[in-house]
Amino acid sequence: MAATPDPLLTVSDVRRDFGGVRAVDGATFTALRGRITGLIGPNGAGKSTLMGVVAGAIKPSAGRIEYDGADVTGLPPHRIARRGMVRTFQLSAEFARLTVLENLLVAAPAQRGESLWGAELGRLYWGAGEDVLVGQARAVLDRFSMAPKEDELAGNLSGGQKRLLEIMRALMARPKMLLLDEPFAGVNPTLAREIERYLMDLRDEGLSMVMVEHELSVVERVCDPVVVMAQGRVIAEGAMADVRTRQEVLDAYLIG
Ligand SMILES: Nc1ncnc2c1ncn2[C@@H]1O[C@H](COP(=O)(O)OP(=O)(O)O)[C@@H](O)[C@H]1O
Numbered sequence: 090m091a092a093t094p095d096p097l098l099t100v101s102d103v104r105r106d107f108g109g110v111r112a113v114d115g116a117t118f119t120a121l122r123g124r125i126t127g128l129i130g131p132n133g134a135g136k137s138t139l140m141g142v143v144a145g146a147i148k149p150s151a152g153r154i155e156y157d158g159a160d161v162t163g164l165p166p167h168r169i170a171r172r173g174m175v176r177t178f179q180l181s182a183e184f185a186r187l188t189v190l191e192n193l194l195v196a197a198p199a200q201r202g203e204s205l206w207g208a209e210l211g212r213l214y215w216g217a218g219e220d221v222l223v224g225q226a227r228a229v230l231d232r233f234s235m236a237p238k239e240d241e242l243a244g245n246l247s248g249g250q251k252r253l254l255e256i257m258r259a260l261m262a263r264p265k266m267l268l269l270d271e272p273f274a275g276v277n278p279t280l281a282r283e284i285e286r287y288l289m290d291l292r293d294e295g296l297s298m299v300m301v302e303h304e305l306s307v308v309e310r311v312c313d314p315v316v317v318m319a320q321g322r323v324i325a326e327g328a329m330a331d332v333r334t335r336q337e338v339l340d341a342y343l344i345g
């Protein structure tokens with residue numbers, strides 16, 4: 090049996106209040122290196138808020154986020170991204186007016202020397218600049234069978250292709266960990282299975298992920314372990330086959 094990998098992300102007792110609403114109420118979990126950790130639970134459980142806190146977009150009211158051996162609690166998103174933890178973003182209106190290739194180019198980190206990619210390929214970057222970026226973008230496009238769409242305006246893509254572009258944009262930062270909030274929402278089943286395959290391939294190459302997903306069959310196929318939230322708290326953590334039979338998990342889904 091393979092040894093259990095060590096944690097890349099440790100979330101400890103995170104709380105987040107919005108006025109009188111306690112959206113996240115003392116959440117604790119770990120995400121292991123080289124795994125896709127599932128974050129599931131009924132609507133309003135606090136999953137998106139917790140992902141926002143982990144990514145640095147939402148300040149925690151209390152608690153601690155440790156990523157890759159460092160305390161990143163309260164750091165702004167760009168500083169967390171620079172360390173290799175990157176969240177996918179829904180394409181905003183202005184990105185719809187850029188081509189697919191342009192979208193990837195503007196997503197590349199500005200301070201190349203400090204990014205993971207820059208650390209590996211720093212000399213290349215300083216020498217060749219844009220050409221290297223275009224090459225990197227085209228490699229990403231090829232990998233996801235999106236090369237024919239290179240010059241298409243992002244706004245003209247299908248819902249599923251837009252989700253794929255969001256993932257490709259995140260990959261331009263050469264992340265160690267991806268944070269995905271419902272990456273299959275609004276994606277047709279055929280493309281959803283393709284994206285699922287791509288994510289598993291990336292995982293097999295060592296990319297770690299935390300993924301919020303409501304479709305439990307997808308979670309069962311790709312996520313290990315699974316973290317279950319309800320009413321702002323983590324109520325179960327473990328293999329999907331195990332947590333899905335626990336009474337408190339069944340209750341949470343019934344009560345909502
Ligand atoms: N910006 C906000 N202001 C006020 N309440 C919020 C805000 N964001 C989330 N909430 C509340 O926090 C709770 C958790 O929401 P959310 O994190 O979106 O849950 P999930 O992603 O699990 O559906 C909900 O009650 C929601 O209404």
Ligand SMILES: [Mg+2]
Pocket residue numbers: 136137138
């Ligand atoms: Mg949500």
